[in-house]
Amino acid sequence: MARILIVDDSPTETHRFTQMLEKQGHQVLKAANGADGVALAAQEKPDAVLMDVVMPTMNGFQATRRLSNDPATKDIPVIIVTTKDQETDKVWGTRQGAKAYLVKPVEEDDLARVLDSVLKG
Numbered sequence: 001m002a003r004i005l006i007v008d009d010s011p012t013e014t015h016r017f018t019q020m021l022e023k024q025g026h027q028v029l030k031a032a033n034g035a036d037g038v039a040l041a042a043q044e045k046p047d048a049v050l051m052d053v054v055m056p057t058m059n060g061f062q063a064t065r066r067l068s069n070d071p072a073t074k075d076i077p078v079i080i081v082t083t084k085d086q087e088t089d090k091v092w093g094t095r096q097g098a099k100a101y102l103v104k105p106v107e108e109d110d111l112a113r114v115l116d117s118v119l120k121g
Contacts, residue, residue: 001025002047002119007037007063008081009055013104017050017081020108024115034058038066041073048118051098053082053089061096068097077118081106 004026008014018028029046031037035058041049049067053060060080067073077099082089085103093101099118102110 001027002115003027003029003044004115005029005031005037005041005044005046005049007031007034007049007055007060008052009033010052013052017106017111020111021115023108024112026115034060034063034066038063038070038073041067041076042070045073046076048115049076049078050081051078053080053084053093061092064093064098065096077121079114079118081111 004021006014006017006028009032014030021028029040029044031040033055051060051064064078067076067078078097079100080093080098081102083104090101100114102114
């Protein structure tokens with residue numbers, strides 16, 4: 001299916017998303033912070049990115065903005081997946097270039113539906 005980059009500093013969340021995605025037939029790439037995620041996305045060109053927000057080095061909003069402003073990565077859809085559930089966070093995430101916004105904990109069906117939607121464009 002698709003190659004999905006998970007950018008999350010929580011090993012527990014990364015493991016959980018990896019299990020969900022692999023069960024759906026996707027290949028998973030992983031980065032533990034925004035800076036590593038941006039670098040890996042530029043190198044590997046995944047089909048989509050699941051981006052946490054609260055991370056060390058570079059937060060998910062900054063990383064999403066960097067990906068969406070770079071000609072080499074601007075076409076990779078970013079789905080923000082975070083515990084930040086305020087409407088202002090959702091608006092800000094969209095303004096940074098995110099194609100979708102999910103609030104943790106994320107149900108497998110919701111993740112599959114949103115991922116399918118962004119992959120289809």
